[in-house]
Amino acid sequence: MLDQLRQIADGLGQTLAPFCEVVVHDLLEPDQAILAIHNSLSGRQVGDPATELGMARIADPDFTQVLANYANQFADGRQAKSTSIGIKDASGRYIAALCLNLDLTLFRGLQSAMNQFMRMDTEGPRESLDPAGGADAIRARIDAFAGRHATTPRALRTDERRALLSELRAAGLLDVRRAMETIAAHLGVSRASVYSYAR
Template identity: 65%
Template sequence: MKAMPKKDLTSEQRVILDQVKQIAQALGETLAPFTEVVVHDLRSPQHAILAIHNNLSGRKVGDPATELGLARIADDDYPQVLANYANEFADGRRAKSTSIGIKDSGGHYFAALCLNVDVTAFRGMASILERFSAINGEAKESIDPANADRLRERIGQFAANLATTPRALRLDQRRELIASLKDEGYLEFRRSVDIAAQVLGVSRATVYNDIK
């Protein structure tokens, strides 16, 4: 079944959407590098993403609308603002999201502005403040969810101290991190290399190479 062609923007919608794009750019620059800011065109759900700043999710311009976008398309009475709800990136990183529906003067949704905050680094900062980052150095046979979270938090903490994100670490910074994880015992758990690779956005082979 072919997708319905989208209608041209009305002059009113075009003015509003231009302003939303400017707001998205400003938010992206202000909240970098921890917040992804996305503009959706709800008139074209199969190719909804018009702009994406601080790309943390791996999506691209032209990708489809999310479930919330589809819900707004189907119902103009759907809540216009959904703030600070739990979300998750494709690689398992936890996120806090806010979605704002954009209506025209007729009360119809035609766009959306969404913010997705990578909270991994902030959880790491909280761990520092609360002194929860200490480990006992004992090896484990398997990694349970608590230890997986500790590993993600430790990586987020390292990146936050450098005012960046895990995926934006330079080669020398990543190797310093891997060396620290090894010395602190984080890489002794089963699947720890897989989790580290997911959070850093690299392959398992790259992590193993950094360990050497």
């Protein structure tokens, strides 16, 4: 089982590099628990001891098996988001853990940059570059419909698209100039498809 965990950790480490540290802990050997570590963001290495969380699992077989997305911190102060998955044997005893520690430093920087980039002066003049006039209202209604169905406009099923067209018709939005083109573009389908949904 531990060897299989090592393979899983290797695959996750390669996929999530360089932002995520992936660690396999052998909880049967707490003094040298780290069995494998990929993208060592914490500076730890194979043979290092178990963490407090690992020790808690060793002491309590009823300890939560999956702790996802909890706040953590590297030794140098960098903020991290961590997930820890406890692995039990057939008797219900914790024998290992697979842990992921995501360095949030870069993502926080990107978030700040994106917030700055997307900031707009709300006091400035208002204009629309949309020649269709009501296209924004159509797109907003489509987005809201998709949100209610916990999906995206392009992932709507055929029956959902038919219900959407019925809703747009009831709202008078099919009468907007170039409405079918706007709907087709936002759904990622052809105009012919939109006409078929509207029947």
